[in-house]
Amino acid sequence: MTNADFGPDLGSVFGPSHEGEGPELVQLLTPEGERREHPEFSYDGTDDDIRGFYRDLVMTRRIDAEATALQRQGELGIWASLLGQEAAQVGSGRALSPQDFVFPTYREHGVAWCRDVDPLRLLGLFRGVDQGGWDPRENQFGLYTIVIGAQTLHATGYAMGLQRDGVVGTQDNDRDTAVIAYFGDGATSQGDVNESFIWASVFNAPVVFFCQNNQWAISEPIEKQSRIPLYQRALGFGFPGIRVDGNDVLACYAVTKAAMQRAREGSGPTFIEAYTYRMGAHTTSDDPTRYRLSEDLENWKLKDPIARVEAYLKRGGVADDGFFADVQTEADKIATHLREGCLALPDPKVLEIFDQVYSDPSPELAEQKAAFADYLSSFESESASTGGTV
Amino acid sequence: MAQITLAKALTNGLRAAMEADEKVILMGEDIGKLGGVFRVTDGLQKDFGEDRVIDTPLAESGIVGTAVGLALRGYRPVCEIQFDGFVYPAYDQIVSQVAKLRFRSGGKLPMPIVIRIPFGGGIGAVEHHSESPEGQFVHQAGLKVVACSNPVDAYWMIQQAIATDDPVIFMEPKRRYWEKADLDESQAEAPRGLHSSRVVHEGTDATVLAYGPMVKTSLEAAIAAAEEGKSLEVIDLRTLSPLDMEPVLESVRKTGRAVVVHEAPVTLGLGAELAARITEHCFYSLEAPVLRVGAFDTPYPPSRVEEEYLPDLDRVLDAVDRTLAY
Numbered sequence: 001m002t003n004a005d006f007g008p009d010l011g012s013v014f015g016p017s018h019e020g021e022g023p024e025l026v027q028l029l030t031p032e033g034e035r036r037e038h039p040e041f042s043y044d045g046t047d048d049d050i051r052g053f054y055r056d057l058v059m060t061r062r063i064d065a066e067a068t069a070l071q072r073q074g075e076l077g078i079w080a081s082l083l084g085q086e087a088a089q090v091g092s093g094r095a096l097s098p099q100d101f102v103f104p105t106y107r108e109h110g111v112a113w114c115r116d117v118d119p120l121r122l123l124g125l126f127r128g129v130d131q132g133g134w135d136p137r138e139n140q141f142g143l144y145t146i147v148i149g150a151q152t153l154h155a156t157g158y159a160m161g162l163q164r165d166g167v168v169g170t171q172d173n174d175r176d177t178a179v180i181a182y183f184g185d186g187a188t189s190q191g192d193v194n195e196s197f198i199w200a201s202v203f204n205a206p207v208v209f210f211c212q213n214n215q216w217a218i219s220e221p222i223e224k225q226s227r228i229p230l231y232q233r234a235l236g237f238g239f240p241g242i243r244v245d246g247n248d249v250l251a252c253y254a255v256t257k258a259a260m261q262r263a264r265e266g267s268g269p270t271f272i273e274a275y276t277y278r279m280g281a282h283t284t285s286d287d288p289t290r291y292r293l294s295e296d297l298e299n300w301k302l303k304d305p306i307a308r309v310e311a312y313l314k315r316g317g318v319a320d321d322g323f324f325a326d327v328q329t330e331a332d333k334i335a336t337h338l339r340e341g342c343l344a345l346p347d348p349k350v351l352e353i354f355d356q357v358y359s360d361p362s363p364e365l366a367e368q369k370a371a372f373a374d375y376l377s378s379f380e381s382e383s384a385s386t387g388g389t390v
Numbered sequence: 391m392a393q394i395t396l397a398k399a400l401t402n403g404l405r406a407a408m409e410a411d412e413k414v415i416l417m418g419e420d421i422g423k424l425g426g427v428f429r430v431t432d433g434l435q436k437d438f439g440e441d442r443v444i445d446t447p448l449a450e451s452g453i454v455g456t457a458v459g460l461a462l463r464g465y466r467p468v469c470e471i472q473f474d475g476f477v478y479p480a481y482d483q484i485v486s487q488v489a490k491l492r493f494r495s496g497g498k499l500p501m502p503i504v505i506r507i508p509f510g511g512g513i514g515a516v517e518h519h520s521e522s523p524e525g526q527f528v529h530q531a532g533l534k535v536v537a538c539s540n541p542v543d544a545y546w547m548i549q550q551a552i553a554t555d556d557p558v559i560f561m562e563p564k565r566r567y568w569e570k571a572d573l574d575e576s577q578a579e580a581p582r583g584l585h586s587s588r589v590v591h592e593g594t595d596a597t598v599l600a601y602g603p604m605v606k607t608s609l610e611a612a613i614a615a616a617e618e619g620k621s622l623e624v625i626d627l628r629t630l631s632p633l634d635m636e637p638v639l640e641s642v643r644k645t646g647r648a649v650v651v652h653e654a655p656v657t658l659g660l661g662a663e664l665a666a667r668i669t670e671h672c673f674y675s676l677e678a679p680v681l682r683v684g685a686f687d688t689p690y691p692p693s694r695v696e697e698e699y700l701p702d703l704d705r706v707l708d709a710v711d712r713t714l715a716y
Contacts, residue, residue: 143491143495153452153483154458154459156458157463158462165463192455192483195449195455212711342676355497356493357531357532359556364633
C-alpha cells in the first residue's frame with residue numbers, strides 16, 4: 001500500500017507529530033523569561049498581575065510538595081502530583097470569570113487554588129476521609145473525577161444548561177458564563193471525551209476543553225494515544241484547536257481567556273492543548289524510572305514554569321527581594337496549614353455511609369444501618385461488661 | 391374516561407411532568423420529530439421545542455453523561471435509551487457518576503435523572519433489542535429501579551420518577567406498549583407511591599411475584615389456574631429497587647408458597663434476591679422453597695425461538711404445580 005492510494009503522507013501534512021512543541025505553539029514568555037508577541041494572542045494584564053501569577057505558582061507547587069510529603073509520611077494514601085504543570089493550571093485558572101464552572105480531573109490542585117478552594121479540602125479524598133470535601137457550587141469547582149474523561153461530558157451538559165438558562169451570548173460580561181473541562185493526553189483516547197467533543201460541537205456549547213498534554217499517561221507516552229498533535233484533532237470535530245506552551249503562564253492565561261470569552265459570547269467550544277511535562281510520577285504509587293529517560297526530565301527542567309516568571313520579574317526589576325521573601329513566608333504558612341489541618345481531619349463515622357445514598361433512606365438501607373449499629377454496639381456493651389478498654 | 395395504550399400513557403405522563411416543571415427536559419435518539427422509535431415522545435418536541443426535547447447524537451454515554459451536567463445545572467433530564475441492549479455504552483456514566491455523585495459529594499449533588507429503557511422480548515426483534523438488564527441496575531447502590539406493567543401505572547409512575555431527587559432507571563415493558571386500559575388523568579394525585587408493590591389478583595394457594603411484561607402473563611396464569619381450582623395471588627412488584635417487601639411477605643405468610651417470574655436470566659436475577667429475603671423473613675411460613683421462572687443463562691436467542699425461550703403461562707403454571715407438590 002502506498003501513500004498515493006490514500007492521499008498525502010500524514011507526516012507531510014502535520015509535520016513530525018510529537019517532536020518538540022511545533023511551530024504553532026503559542027508562547028508569550030520564553031523559558032529565559034523574555035516576553036514575546038504573538039499575532040493572535042497577547043497578554044493584556046499588568047506586571048502586578050504577573051506578580052500575582054508568581055505567587056499562585058509558588059503556592060501551588062508548595063501545596064503539591066507538602067501533600068507529597070504527607071503521603072510519604074503515611075498521612076495520605078496516595079497523591080497525584082502536578083509538578084511541572086503549575087503554569088497550565090494557574091494560567092487557565094486565573095483566566096476564568098467567577099461565574100464560570102470548572103470540571104477538573106484529580107490533578108487540578110492549581111486550578112482549585114485559583115478558585116479559592118481551601119487546599120486542605122483536596123486532601124480528604126487522598127487521605128480517605130471523604131470523596132470530595134468541598135461544595136462544588138460554592139466555588140464553581142466540580143468534584144475531582146477519577147474515571148478518565150468522564151467529566152468532559154458533565155462539562156458539556158452543564159454548558160448546555162447554561163444555554164438554556166440564557167446566560168450565553170447576552171453581551172453582559174457579568175452574566176455570560178462558560179465551562180472549562182480539564183483532562184490529560186491519555187483521556188483523549190476515551191470515548192467519553194470524543195463524545196463530548198461531538199456534543200459540544202453540534203450544540204455549539206460554551207465549553208473550553210483544556211488538555212494538559214504532560215506527555216505521559218502513567219507509563220504510556222503520547223505516541224500511544226495519537227499519531228497527530230492533539231490540538232489538530234479539534235478541526236475534525238468542527239472547532240478550533242490551539243497548542244499553547246503549557247509552561248508559560250502568560251500564554252495559558254491569554255489563550256484560555258480568549259477561548260472562554262469566545263464560549264461566553266456563544267461562538268462555541270475551543271480545544272486547548274497545553275504542551276507541558278509531568279515532572280513527577282503519575283502518583284506517589286508510580287515509578288517513572290521504569291519507563292522514561294532522565295535526560296527528558298533534565299531538558300524539561302530548563303523550561304520550568306516558575307523559573308521563567310522569576311527571571312522576568314527580577315530582570316525587569318518588577319519585584320524586589322521583599323516580594324520574593326513575602327511569597328516564601330506565605331508558602332511556609334500554607335504548608336503548615338496543610339500539615340496541621342491534614343492530621344486534624346476527622347475520620348468519617350462508618351454509620352454515616354448509609355445517609356447520602358438516596359435523598360430519602362430506603363427501608364432496606366434503614367434496616368441495614370440499624371442492624372449494623374446494633375452489631376457495633378454489641379461490642380461496646382461486651383467490653384463494658386468485661387471491664388475492658390476500647 | 392378514555393382507553394389508552396401504555397405508550398400513550400407514558401407520552402401523557404411526560405407531557406404532564408413537562409408542564410408541571412420547566413426544568414424537565416427529554417434527551418435521546420430520534421425522540422424529536424420521529425417521536426421515538428416507539429412514539430413515546432410523539433408530539434412533545436413540537437409542543438415544548440428543541441431545547442426541551444433534544445434529539446441527541448448517537449452515543450448513549452454522551453446522553454447520560456451530558457444529563458449529569460444538566461442535572462448539576464438544576465435540570466431534571468429524562469433520557470431515553472432506544473433499546474435495552476444499547477444501554478451498555480452508558481453503563482460507566484450510570485454506575486460511576488449518576489449513581490454515586492450524591493454519595494461522593496456528601497449529599498450536595500443530587501442527581502434527579504430518569505433513564506427510560508424499553509426492555510424485554512416478545513416482539514420478534516433482532517439481537518440486542520430484547521434484553522432484560524434491570525438486575526444490573528438493582529445491584530448498584532444509588533440507583534432506584536422501577537418497572538411499569540400497565541397504562542395507569544405508566545402514566546403515574548413516570549411522573550413520580552421525574553419528581554424524585556434520585557436517579558431512577560425506568561423500565562418499560564416494550565411488548566406491552568400497545569396494551570390498553572382506562573386512564574383517568576383528572577385525578578390530582580397518583581393512586582399510590584412509586585416504591586410500592588401491589589396485589590393485582592388475590593389468592594390463597596401460592597404467591598406469584600412479577601413485574602413489567604410478566605405481570606400480564608402471571609395474571610393469565612392465575613385465571614387458568616383458577617379453572618383448575620388453584621387460587622394464585624399475583625403481586626406486581628412495580629419497584630425493583632428499593633424493594634417493597636411488606637406486601638410480598640404478608641402474601642407469602644398467607645400462602646406459604648412463592649414463585650418469582652421474570653424475563654431476565656435466573657442466576658443473580660431479582661428472583662434470587664426475593665427468594666433470599668422471603669426465606670429469611672418467612673422461614674416458618676414456607677411450605678416449599680421459593681421457585682424461579684426466568685430466562686436460561688444464555689444470551690437472548692434468535693427471535694424464531696423466543697416464544698419457547700420466554701417464560702409464558704405454561705411455565706408459570708408448571709412452577710406453581712411444582713411448588714404445590716411439595
